[in-house]
Amino acid sequence: MNTEKNDTIHMFLCYSRTIIKSWFQYKLDACIRSFTVFIREASGIIVIYLTLQTFKHINGWKPDELLFLFSLIFLSYGILIIFFTGLRDFDRSVHDGGFDRILLRPRGLLFQVISSNADWFAAIGHGGLGITLFLLSASRIGISWNITTVLYYIAALTGGVLIQGAVFLALASLSFYLIKSNNIKEIFYWNMRRFANYPISIFPKLIQYLMIYVMPFAFVNYFPAQFLLRKEDMHSYPQIFMYITPLVGGFLYFLAYLFWKSSLKHYKSTGN
Amino acid sequence: MSTCLSYFKMSFFNHTVYRIECLMGILNTCLQIFISCAIWKVLYGGNSEVNNISYAMVATNLIVAQGLSNAFRLNDFAVQQKLWDGSIAIELLKPIDLRVSMLAWNLGDILFSLLTNFLPSVIIAGIFIGLLPPSGLLSVFLFIISIILSFAILWSMSTIVQMSAFWILNVWSLATLKDVLIRVLAGASLPLWFMPDAVLTVIKYTPFESVYFIPIQIYLGKIGVNDVLSCYFKQALWFIVLYLIGIYLWHCGKKKIVVQGG
Numbered sequence: 001m002n003t004e005k006n007d008t009i010h011m012f013l014c015y016s017r018t019i020i021k022s023w024f025q026y027k028l029d030a031c032i033r034s035f036t037v038f039i040r041e042a043s044g045i046i047v048i049y050l051t052l053q054t055f056k057h058i059n060g061w062k063p064d065e066l067l068f069l070f071s072l073i074f075l076s077y078g079i080l081i082i083f084f085t086g087l088r089d090f091d092r093s094v095h096d097g098g099f100d101r102i103l104l105r106p107r108g109l110l111f112q113v114i115s116s117n118a119d120w121f122a123a124i125g126h127g128g129l130g131i132t133l134f135l136l137s138a139s140r141i142g143i144s145w146n147i148t149t150v151l152y153y154i155a156a157l158t159g160g161v162l163i164q165g166a167v168f169l170a171l172a173s174l175s176f177y178l179i180k181s182n183n184i185k186e187i188f189y190w191n192m193r194r195f196a197n198y199p200i201s202i203f204p205k206l207i208q209y210l211m212i213y214v215m216p217f218a219f220v221n222y223f224p225a226q227f228l229l230r231k232e233d234m235h236s237y238p239q240i241f242m243y244i245t246p247l248v249g250g251f252l253y254f255l256a257y258l259f260w261k262s263s264l265k266h267y268k269s270t271g272n
Numbered sequence: 273m274s275t276c277l278s279y280f281k282m283s284f285f286n287h288t289v290y291r292i293e294c295l296m297g298i299l300n301t302c303l304q305i306f307i308s309c310a311i312w313k314v315l316y317g318g319n320s321e322v323n324n325i326s327y328a329m330v331a332t333n334l335i336v337a338q339g340l341s342n343a344f345r346l347n348d349f350a351v352q353q354k355l356w357d358g359s360i361a362i363e364l365l366k367p368i369d370l371r372v373s374m375l376a377w378n379l380g381d382i383l384f385s386l387l388t389n390f391l392p393s394v395i396i397a398g399i400f401i402g403l404l405p406p407s408g409l410l411s412v413f414l415f416i417i418s419i420i421l422s423f424a425i426l427w428s429m430s431t432i433v434q435m436s437a438f439w440i441l442n443v444w445s446l447a448t449l450k451d452v453l454i455r456v457l458a459g460a461s462l463p464l465w466f467m468p469d470a471v472l473t474v475i476k477y478t479p480f481e482s483v484y485f486i487p488i489q490i491y492l493g494k495i496g497v498n499d500v501l502s503c504y505f506k507q508a509l510w511f512i513v514l515y516l517i518g519i520y521l522w523h524c525g526k527k528k529i530v531v532q533g534g
Contacts, residue, residue, distance in 0.1 A: 029442065036445040043452040047461045053468045054323070055315045183296060191303050198307075202314040 008111065015115040023120040030121065037125025044197065045070055045133070059202045060232055064137045066199075068229070071133035072221035073196050076160035078127020082120075084165050086113040090172035091182055099267075110260065113172075143228045155246040156224035162249030163220055164189075166256035173256070173263035188215055196221060201233035212241075216252070219245045275368050276376040283380030287388075294388050301342045301393040308334045308461060309401045325465045329492060332404040335397045336491065337460035337484040343390040344423055346378055346430040348447035352437035360529065371431070371522060378427065407493025414500050418487040421507035425479055426454075428511060431518035438525030459485035479510035 024030045045067070052063045061069070081088070090113065093099045102112045143149060171185050178184070192210065196217035200208050211218040219241070226234045227242040234242070287294070309331050316327045351370075354360040363370045397403065406412045433447050440446070455461055457471075457480035464472065464485045475481050486503050489495045495503055 032445050036448045040448050040452055043456050044461075047456055050456075050468060050471065051315065051462055051466060054466045058311065059314050183292065186296065187299070191300070194303070194307055198311060203310055 034124035067137035075130025085119040087168040087172040091175040159245035159249030160220035166252035169256040279376035280380040333463040343385040351434040415491040424511040428514035435521035458483040482507040
């Protein structure tokens with residue numbers, strides 16, 4: 001048992017080393033690309049920041065507080081993509097038959113899918129932006145950083161990664177049934193993520209329900225930020241939502257894992 | 273001319289095959305418009321006007337500009353793809369200039385997305401969010417001329433990016449940076465009435481103001497008929513400057529072309 005465990009970690013490190021080597025084969029190009037992702041993602045924030053020069057706040061959220069809200073979504077995506085790129089692009093490997101190869105190997109399927117790819121440009125671009133925003137805002141919004149808040153922050157970030165990971169895993173499982181699940185991902189993940197860039201309280205009720213109960217992005221950044229900031233618009237939601245992000249993450253990931261397990265039985269190779 | 277027309281038709285009817293994609297496109301544009309309008313509505317709070325600009329004007333700006341920016345989407349990688357797979361060699365042998373055939377192809381694309389993406393999205397957004405009518409029949413006409421010029425500017429910007437493929441082999445970063453500049457500075461996500469003055473002074477000396485903001489000002493009748501000419505002049509000037517840069521790059525690029533493989 002113990003040797004197998006060591007073996008897993010060893011393999012994961014081997015995989016990671018190879019992936020990093022392949023992504024950074026052309027060093028200058030890799031730097032420029034990561035930087036471009038950073039700028040592309042930052043541009044949306046620059047627009048909001050410039051807008052707030054005139055309006056000062058959006059539903060009571062000041063610029064620094066918004067930056068903190070953004071930092072959670074970017075940081076969690078930056079971490080997410082190191083582990084879940086294989087699931088993000090999973091429909092491709094079902095489509096081109098790459099998944100068949102993985103099925104033949106004597107290791108866990110999910111382990112192989114997760115460890116065999118990592119979009120490092122996105123990780124550096126999104127993660128770097130998340131860190132930048134965090135550093136810019138964290139000391140200016142009146143959060144007292146002590147053991148409790150730091151632990152909560154880490155737990156919430158992990159929860160946020162797991163929530164989005166669960167979504168990727170569930171969508172990847174869907175591609176066993178649909179072969180091409182790209183469109184669904186586009187609608188459910190990327191479009192809903194656009195809403196997550198703002199405090200959800202500014203949107204109509206329907207969108208708020210979607211963001212809490214259907215594609216729970218609200219638990220990735222809005223509610224954790226509320227735990228630390230306690231803005232007034234939190235009154236319209238159950239107070240418990242501020243605390244349960246890690247639980248939501250764990251629970252959703254567990255559900256997605258069960259779905260993955262049962263979907264695997266339906267897998268039919270695309271042939272050739 | 274007939275060759276151009278067949279390129280045009282080919283690219284136009286190419287799209288009709290993908291119906292689901294078309295619906296997705298409308299959904300995407302509407303969602304994008306809807307989110308920005310929701311945000312501006314909150315920013316306005318209960319105020320009917322901020323800095324003499326009403327919410328309806330902002331909404332109109334966002335609907336028209338974001339609708340256009342989704343329709344005027346050009347493939348910045350066309351030349352790069354031809355360089356990578358070597359088909360540029362065949363293109364150069366054809367009795368039609370590559371840039372002309374590319375323009376015909378792009379126009380087919382654009383007309384298709386204007387009809388199937390811009391129009392439906394603007395109508396849907398207009399019904400649910402509220403779109404100000406143009407200030408008169410004349411301004412519709414002036415607006416159309418102005419968006420043709422905006423398209424010309426965007427097209428020559430895209431040409432510059434595409435032609436860089438002769439030197440840098442992967443234009444993804446350059447194309448993305450170009451899109452970022454347009455997104456931030458052209459007024460599609462932040463109407464330029466609300467741009468801080470310092471930034472606005474800089475924008476005045478760039479082509480970005482001419483892309484969406486001038487057409488929208490004309491549409492709303494904020495620019496008097498007498499001043500429209502000088503706006504056209506500004507747009508045309510930027511188009512010519514950018515176009516000349518594109519031509520220059522194309523001629524230099526043709527000379528140093530390296531076709532990989534065969």
